[in-house]
Amino acid sequence: MNNQFSEELLRLYTAKSKHSAYQQLPESLLSIMGYPRLEVVRRYEKERFEFILESFSLAHSSILDIGGNTGYFTISAIEHGADHVDYYEGNDNHANFVYIASLALGIAEKIKINKQYFGFKLNAVDQKQYDICFCLNVLHHLGDDFGCQSIGLSNAKTKMIESLDNLAYYVNVIFFQMGFNWKGDRNIPIFENGTKKEMIQFIADGVSDKWEIVDIAIPENVNGKIKYKKASSENIERNDKLGEFLNRPIFVLKSKVISER
Ligand SMILES: C[S@@+](CC[C@H](N)C(=O)[O-])C[C@H]1O[C@@H](n2cnc3c(N)ncnc32)[C@H](O)[C@@H]1O
Incomplete structure (x- = not known):
């Protein structure tokens, strides 16, 4: 431990909850924390962020990170030149972790911590606009982490599309990723055969009025x-050898609403 914040950061990171130990930590933070041994399930933040950087420059951008968890994407975006991130996270420990991390890294003035579940509501007239949104692995938790708990799958799917559509009024580009299992429960597949093609069709059909699909990226094992x-x-085919997470595509969507204004 080599920093006044390290102990609290470690306490908050290791506090157990549904989505704890989800993200790895950025190198800068690990260094401040003295490289603690953390048990993290791999979800390829570095690889996902590399794809984001290859797609868009984050320099001087304003970013909305929905379901920011322990801040890998929020912090990395600031470290790669973003001007500001509005970070939303409904879990207090995760949000407190990112707040203290931002102090430890000296970037607190660039990150607004919103300790709340994002509502995906249609924007108010004075809604803040964002260049880029990260909405990664959040919407399949509709009806569980957030939203009406008694909703059925069919209505939840309609709400997922509505939620994405609403973002098109105030986000220019979104990086979007979702899971195959509703609420993360492998007994409730969202798509009949659990394939990437079904997910892509669902998104393409659902959001075509509000979003243009500019790219779809799929993880591959290269050497x-x-x-x-x-x-x-x-x-494009389902690859069970890679596991569920690495079958999830990342969609890059550009708002038709904003570009038509
Ligand atoms: C499965 S994790 C994904 C984390 C991160 N986006 C990623 O892909 O690495 C989902 C996170 O989003 C949070 N969450 C779920 N619904 C949310 C909402 N509506 N608004 C803000 N946070 C949300 C959860 O608490 C959790 O930390």
Whole structure:
């Protein structure tokens, strides 16, 4: 431990909850914390962020991070030149962790911590506009982490599309990713056969009025390393060897609402 914040950061990171130990930590924070041994399930933040950087420059951008968890994308975005991030996270420990991390890293003035579940409501007239939104692995928790708990799957799917559509009024580009299992429960598949093609069809059909799909990236194992690559006939099929998480595409969507204004 080599920093006044390290002990509290470690306490908050290791506090157990549904989505704890989800994200790895950025190198800068690990260094401040003295490289603690953390048990993290791999969800390829570095590889996902690399894909984001290859797609768009974050320099001087304003960012909305919905379901920011322990801040990998929020902190990395600031470290790669974003002007400001509005971070939303409904879990107090995660949000407190990111707040203290931002102090420890000296970037607190660039991050607004919103300790709350984002409502995905249609914007008010004075809604703040964002260049980029990260909405990664949040919407399949509609009806569980947030939203009406008694909703059924069919209505939840309609609400997921509505939620994305509403963002098109105040977000220019969104990086979007979702899971195959509703509420993270493998007994409730969102799509009948659990395939990428079904998920892509669901998004393409659902959001076509409000969003243009500019890219779809799919993880591939390239010589033992995971790399997000353009969707193609080679990587589009469900690949059970990679596990559920690495079958989730990342969609890059551009708002038609904002570009038509
Ligand atoms: C499965 S994790 C994904 C974390 C991160 N976005 C990623 O892909 O690495 C979902 C996170 O979003 C939070 N969450 C779920 N619904 C949310 C909402 N409506 N607003 C803000 N946070 C939310 C959860 O508490 C959890 O930390």
